[in-house]
Amino acid sequence: MELEQLLVKHFGYTSFRPGQREIIEAILEGQDVLALLPTGMGKSLCYQLTGYVLQKPVLVISPLLALMQDQVEELKRFGEKRVVALNSFLTAHEKRYTLHFLEQYRFIFTSPEMLLQQQVQDKLAQMELGLIVVDEAHCISQWGFDFRPDYLRIGQWLSMEKRPPVLALSATATEKVMHDICQTLSLNRPFEFIYSVDRPNIRLGRMMFSEKAEKAEKAQWALQHMTTSTGPGILYVASRKRAEQYSQALLQAGVHTAAYHAGYGAEDRQFIQQQFLDGELDWIVATNAFGMGINKPDIRQVIHETMPANVANYMQEIGRAGRDGQPALAILLYADGDEELAKFVATNDLPTAHHVERYQQLQQQQLLPSQMLKNGEIGETAFRVLDYWLQQESVEQVVQRLNELVVEKYRAVDEMQKIITTKACIRTQLLHYFGQHLKKQPVQCCEICGIQYEDVQQERRKQVKDIAMMSWQQRLQQLLLGT
Amino acid sequence: MFHQILLQIFQKLNHERTISAAYHILRGKRSGQTIQDIGLFQLHPYFGLLPKLPREVFDETVALFQQYSWLEVQASGHYSCTKVGLQRAAQTPEFLLAGWYYRGNEHLFFGRLSLIIQSLSYHQTNTRSFTPISKDIHIQAWVRQFLLEHHYQQGHLQKQLWAECEQALKELPVCEENKQLMVYRLSGHQLPGWTWQQLAMERKETVLDCQLAFIELLHVWLNSIHGYPLLQQIAEGVRVQALLTDSAQQTAFLYEQGYSIDQIAQIRKLKQSTIEDHIVEMAMYEPNFSIGSFVTYGEAAKVWQASKQYQTKKLKILYEVIGDMSYFQLKLVLAKGEV
Ligand SMILES: Nc1ncnc2c1ncn2[C@@H]1O[C@H](COP(=O)(O)OP(=O)(O)O)[C@@H](O)[C@H]1O
Ligand SMILES: [Zn+2]
Numbered sequence: 151m152e153l154e155q156l157l158v159k160h161f162g163y164t165s166f167r168p169g170q171r172e173i174i175e176a177i178l179e180g181q182d183v184l185a186l187l188p189t190g191m192g193k194s195l196c197y198q199l200t201g202y203v204l205q206k207p208v209l210v211i212s213p214l215l216a217l218m219q220d221q222v223e224e225l226k227r228f229g230e231k232r233v234v235a236l237n238s239f240l241t242a243h244e245k246r247y248t249l250h251f252l253e254q255y256r257f258i259f260t261s262p263e264m265l266l267q268q269q270v271q272d273k274l275a276q277m278e279l280g281l282i283v284v285d286e287a288h289c290i291s292q293w294g295f296d297f298r299p300d301y302l303r304i305g306q307w308l309s310m311e312k313r314p315p316v317l318a319l320s321a322t323a324t325e326k327v328m329h330d331i332c333q334t335l336s337l338n339r340p341f342e343f344i345y346s347v348d349r350p351n352i353r354l355g356r357m358m359f360s361e362k363a364e365k366a367e368k369a370q371w372a373l374q375h376m377t378t379s380t381g382p383g384i385l386y387v388a389s390r391k392r393a394e395q396y397s398q399a400l401l402q403a404g405v406h407t408a409a410y411h412a413g414y415g416a417e418d419r420q421f422i423q424q425q426f427l428d429g430e431l432d433w434i435v436a437t438n439a440f441g442m443g444i445n446k447p448d449i450r451q452v453i454h455e456t457m458p459a460n461v462a463n464y465m466q467e468i469g470r471a472g473r474d475g476q477p478a479l480a481i482l483l484y485a486d487g488d489e490e491l492a493k494f495v496a497t498n499d500l501p502t503a504h505h506v507e508r509y510q511q512l513q514q515q516q517l518l519p520s521q522m523l524k525n526g527e528i529g530e531t532a533f534r535v536l537d538y539w540l541q542q543e544s545v546e547q548v549v550q551r552l553n554e555l556v557v558e559k560y561r562a563v564d565e566m567q568k569i570i571t572t573k574a575c576i577r578t579q580l581l582h583y584f585g586q587h588l589k590k591q592p593v594q595c596c597e598i599c600g601i602q603y604e605d606v607q608q609e610r611r612k613q614v615k616d617i618a619m620m621s622w623q624q625r626l627q628q629l630l631l632g633t
Numbered sequence: 634m635f636h637q638i639l640l641q642i643f644q645k646l647n648h649e650r651t652i653s654a655a656y657h658i659l660r661g662k663r664s665g666q667t668i669q670d671i672g673l674f675q676l677h678p679y680f681g682l683l684p685k686l687p688r689e690v691f692d693e694t695v696a697l698f699q700q701y702s703w704l705e706v707q708a709s710g711h712y713s714c715t716k717v718g719l720q721r722a723a724q725t726p727e728f729l730l731a732g733w734y735y736r737g738n739e740h741l742f743f744g745r746l747s748l749i750i751q752s753l754s755y756h757q758t759n760t761r762s763f764t765p766i767s768k769d770i771h772i773q774a775w776v777r778q779f780l781l782e783h784h785y786q787q788g789h790l791q792k793q794l795w796a797e798c799e800q801a802l803k804e805l806p807v808c809e810e811n812k813q814l815m816v817y818r819l820s821g822h823q824l825p826g827w828t829w830q831q832l833a834m835e836r837k838e839t840v841l842d843c844q845l846a847f848i849e850l851l852h853v854w855l856n857s858i859h860g861y862p863l864l865q866q867i868a869e870g871v872r873v874q875a876l877l878t879d880s881a882q883q884t885a886f887l888y889e890q891g892y893s894i895d896q897i898a899q900i901r902k903l904k905q906s907t908i909e910d911h912i913v914e915m916a917m918y919e920p921n922f923s924i925g926s927f928v929t930y931g932e933a934a935k936v937w938q939a940s941k942q943y944q945t946k947k948l949k950i951l952y953e954v955i956g957d958m959s960y961f962q963l964k965l966v967l968a969k970g971e972v
Contacts, residue, residue, distance in 0.1 A: 219768060239770055401834075414828065416768060417818075424825035510845065620836060622812040629750050629821040630795035632757045 156202050160198035161228055167192045169343050173317070174200050176341040177281060182316045184287075184328065186344045188469055189321045190445060194221060197283045197317055198228075201256050202386045206280030206314075210259045211304060213289045215239070219261045221285075225257055232256040236264055253277045262300035263549040263580060265307065279314045284335060288316040291330040299538030305334040316340075322347065322462045325585045337486075347465055347584050351472045354596035355481035355603060369481050372396070377403045379603075381432035383451035386467055388495055389437065392455070394434040410436040425536050436555060438463065447474035448605055454482040457489065457570060459496040461583050477594065479606040482570060489567045499529040501536040509540055575599050634842040634849075637678060637725040639694060643704065643714055644722040645674045647949055651710035656691045659683045661736055663878050665910030672917035673946055673967055677733035682848060683841075684737050690841070729806070731852040738871040739851035744769060745867050747819050748776045753791045754821025766820055779866070790863075798859045801854065810836065811850045814843060876918040877911075884911035885919070909961045916968040924965045932958060936966040 153174060155165050169187055173196045176183050178554035187193050201208040212218040218235050225233045232255045236248055252258060252273055264270055273627065284290070290301040308316060318331050318340070332340060359368050377400065387393050390411040395411035408422045408431055425431045427446050434440060438458075452471045456466040464482075472478025505528055509519045519540075523533045535555075539548045569579045578588045594601045620628075627633055642655040650670065657667045661681025671680055698704040703718030703781060714722065748767045755763045783790045800810050820826035829840045836843060858868050870960070877885060887897045894912065898905045915922045924933070939954045940946060951963050 174778040186662065216768070219770075220764070223765070357942045379834070408828065408831070414830075417766060417826065418828040418830070420764060420766060423829050424820065428823050428825055430825065596695055619813060619817065621800065622809065625813070625816045625819075625824070626795065626798055626802070629754050629816070629819055630791045632754070 151461045153199070153203075156199060160199065160202055160230075161195065161253065163195075165539055167195075169345055170195055170199075171579040173341075173343050174203075176343075177315050177317055178203060180315055182318075182337040182340040184318045184332060184340045184342045186320055186323055186328070186342075188345060188347065188349075189466065190469075190473055191345065193285075193319045193321075194224070196319070198225065198257075200281055200317075204280035206278055206603060207253060207255055208257050208281045208283060208285040209274070209279050210257065210285060211262060211265060212259055212285040213301065214286065215261065217285070222257075229361055230256065234258055236270070238263065249273050260378060262304055266300060266303055271307065281314050281317060283317045283319065285319050286321075287331045287335070287489040288320045288323045289326050290334045291323075291327040299534055302334060305336065309336045320395060322466055322584075324462065324583070333553070344586075346581075346586055346587070346589075348577065348581055348588065349469060349472065349520075349588070350479045351475055352366070352468055353603075353606065354468075354580075354603060355479055356570060356576065356597040357481060357483050359483065359485040368455065368485060369396075369399075372453065372483065373399055373403070375453070375608040376400060376433055377405055380450065382429070382442065382446065382449050383433050383453065384449065384467075384470065385433060385453045385455055386440075386458070387434045387437060387455045388434060388491060393435045393437055396455075397433075400433060400435070405433060406431045407433045407435060410434050410440045412437070412439040426428050438467070445473070446470075448476070449478065450475070450476075451479045451481070453480075457484055457492050457566055459492050459559070459566070461566050461569065461580065464566060465580065465584075477606050479603060481603075484570050489563050492563045492566070496563055497556050499526060499532050500555055500559070501532040501552060503552065505532065505536055506540070506549055506552070509536060510545065510581065534595065572600065634728075634845045635839070636694065636698075638682070638704065638728065638730075638845065639698075640718065640722040641728075642676060642679055642727055643712070644719060645676060647714045648711075649674070649945065652695055652706055652709060652712050656686070656688065659686050659691075661732070665907070665914065668878065668914055669910070669917065669964065669968060671733060672894045672970075678728060678730035681731040681736040682730065682845065704969055728849055729853045729856075730849050731856060733876075735852055735855060736873050738873065739848060739855060741772070742855060742868050742871045743818070743851060744772045744778055745779070746864075747951075748772060749779060749794070749867070750819050751821055752776065752780060753785060753794070754824065756785060757791065758822045760822055763822070765881070783863075794863050797863050801858070801861050801864060805853055806848070806856070807850050807853055814847055815850050816821075818847065826942075832893045877914055880907075881911040881914045884908055885915050888912070888915070906961075909964075913961070913964045913968045916965050922969075924969050927965055928958070928962045931967045932962065933969075936963060940967070 153171065154165070157166065167183065168191070170192060173183055173185050177196075177200050185193065185196060197208055197210060199423060210218075210221070212221065215237055218237060222233055222235045234248055234252075234255045234257070236245070236252075237260060249269065253276075260270070265274075284301075284304070285458070290305070309491060314334055316337060318335055318337065320327075320331070323331065328342075331337070357371065359371070372385065373396070385396060387396060390409075390413050393409040395413050397407045400407040408425065410419065412420050414422075422431070422434065426434055449471045452468045454464070454467070459469065468480035471480060505522065508522055508527065512519045512521060519537065520533070522528045523530065528536070536548075539551060543551070565583065569576060569583065572579055575588075575591070575598050577591070577599075581588050591599070638659075639655060642658060646654055650912070654670055657664070658670065658676055658679050659682055661684050663679070669678055689934045695704065695706065699706060701717070702715055703721055704712050704714060706712040744767045748765055751763070751766050767773060767776075780790070785791075802815075805812065814832060817832060818853060826834075829843055833840045833843045855868055855871060858864050883901065884897055887900060892900065894908050897903075898908045901908070912927075916924050935955055936951060937959070939951050943950055943954065945951070946967055948960055948963050948967075952958070952960060957965075
């Protein structure tokens with residue numbers, strides 16, 4: 151069957167999105183592939199459809215459990231039964247069962263941690279896989295924020311003799327990270343598909359504030375802007391506390407707003423996402439915890455209350471605006487000195503020399519170093535990084551490495567700042583950062599080239615959607631009987 | 634509501650325990666001491682209501698109580714309620730909580746119910762894809778099974794479930810606002826739930842109080858679920874049947890086979906005092922358990938009398954007053970209660 155026919159048959163789509171066909175064809179020819187596609191462009195389809203052509207199991211390695219669950223559910227919704235998540239959620243019994251019948255699944259999702267278990271490797275060694283997918287491949291790079299040491303060990307596993315093609319997927323990666331990915335996964339002269347990171351319909355705005363007046367003035371400007379212009383929009387802030395402050399202020403001003411950060415329970419977070427999708431909220435005030443998995447096409451504005459820690463984050467966050475292709479506005483608020491806060495936030499959760507010392511201390515006392523994690527002395531990512539390197543290298547080397555990591559994070563902030571404070575076209579510079587060139591400059595380009603805010607930010611509608619509470623009887627009826 | 638609940642617990646433990654005992658009860662700590670306290674001081678309603686209650690929140694509230702002069706706390710953590718505190722406690726309403734019997738499982742019931750309702754709501758509008766509100770794969774599997782079993786595609790299930798919920802809620806002795814609160818934690822197609830913060834703002838109370846009101850409603854609901862076939866099925870396995878802790882249950886098993894405390898301690902590689910705590914737990918929760926092999930009737934009577942005379946259940950005092958009984962024996966007598 152032709153690829154298009156399979157696409158209709160299994161997914162109900164009539165045409166491929168840019169890149170999908172090229173990527174799938176390369177895999178079918180047996181090539182390794184490195185694919186960089188912006189979020190929401192349909193990365194998953196590249197292996198989903200391939201799975202129906204290959205007739206051999208596809209192994210998808212995914213670092214985030216929540217994401218894995220989403221992907222499994224998505225496939226199930228498309229009517230696929232032979233899909234399984236082999237992860238730490240399974241009970242011992244379920245795991246044994248799944249492993250036993252593993253070759254019968256078409257799609258096997260698993261985590262790096264799982265993959266390093268001997269019994270899993272043994273089972274996989276007996277099977278003939280059609281494709282190995284490494285999702286969120288940027289997590290491999292030690293420079294990436296999401297660095298997962300277990301991903302490095304997968305590199306060792308992948309260097310095995312006879313293996314099927316590898317498809318490495320990511321949304322944003324710099325050249326350096328791409329280089330890391332290819333090397334660590336020992337990709338064999340991969341076919342590279344890199345979609346332009348440019349989003350022409352997003353206008354790149356920027357507001358400068360002087361350092362002294364900073365706090366009050368910036369907040370005032372933001373609140374004024376958000377109470378008078380229309381959403382749906384996201385305001386990104388640097389901390390949970392700030393998220394709460396802004397959302398309280400906006401609520402008091404009568405704007406439908408919710409704060410969103412990792413401090414809320416899973417249900418509450420889903421409620422907020424759904425309220426936002428259903429148009430009950432104008433603005434979301436969020437830390438960078440917000441965004442993963444959110445697919446709302448008509449977000450008109452993304453505002454950064456302070457500078458993001460690096461260019462990749464910035465691109466990913468503003469990239470949530472204007473997915474519908476209609477004009478959208480990104481505004482970055484910058485005050486002299488913001489880079490200090492950004493540097494602090496960026497390095498705050500890195501392990502330090504002190505942690506190295508503690509780790510050794512515990513080891514000498516014959517105690518488990520993971521106690522540090524339990525005691526809350528160190529964050530989860532930081533511990534993972536520390537634990538990995540201390541098993542590989544000497545203490546001196548690790549301390550050296552940690553210092554380099556800090557320097558690197560600082561450098562990333564500086565790069566971001568350079569682009570913000572530039573006197574040249576912001577768009578051109580952003581693309582340049584990712585090693586790309588601007589092919590065609592949109593009329594509404596950036597603050598430097600000159601843009602209009604007004605026609606994006608129409609007058610705020612008075613009441614977004616009536617959301618007064620109804621009686622329990624009414625709501626129960628709506629929920630179950632739909633009336 | 635949190636303040637009122639805490640006052641009630643403090644009142645019941647007045648003079649007898651440290652401040653922390655109340656914290657352990659609310660968190661549902663599975664230790665011998667806490668379990669015994671539940672029985673001794675009739676604290677069943679409050680056990681395990683807030684398994685994740687942060688210590689800071691608890692400490693802040695205690696500090697507040699001291700500021701109001703409701704409590705006097707000593708450096709050792711022991712405390713006493715002031716006259717004002719006791720008055721306040723007396724004014725609090727009686728809550729219909731049943732923490733001891735549900736131990737957080739009420740959330741399992743609600744997790745199933747809310748995923749069922751969400752699925753039906755989306756099904757009704759022919760929307761096949763949605764993000765399930767419960768990420769717990771066991772709840773998901775349970776609900777899938779439930780939906781298939783009741784042929785959800787035919788459309789009868791939602792009507793029947795609606796009728797049961799409507800009727801059951803109507804009869805609950807709970808205020809309308811709390812029923813409203815509960816249905817707003819449910820979600821469906823284009824009917825997102827409300828976050829705790831949003832509900833708290835609407836109700837002008839704290840998030841914690843909202844959550845407690847929600848838990849109380851679930852307890853009341855679960856208590857009266859008999860006669861509603863669908864709801865009863867959704868509540869399957871939610872009420873705790875074995876009231877003993879797992880470890881105590883293993884001890885009970887060996888004890889019933891005739892092993893002595895010493896032997897059980899050896900077999901289970903546990904301290905003798907731990908096994909004794911299990912025996913006390915059994916005395917408390919197994920109506921047919923006899924303490925006769927450890928204490929005589931005369932000894933027991935002595936304990937009851939001393940407890941009355943000195944108005945205390947404090948072991949240390951009773952130990953000194955009576956003189957010739959072990960702590961274990963005292964605990965047993967108190968656990969069994971006056972016969
Ligand atoms: N060829 C296509 N035509 C239409 N929709 C598509 C196509 N490919 C993917 N999609 C849809 O686009 C959405 C985003 O895809 P996803 O794989 O989640 O994106 P990514 O992983 O790149 O962020 C999904 O809902 C998916 O079903
Ligand atoms: Zn420009």
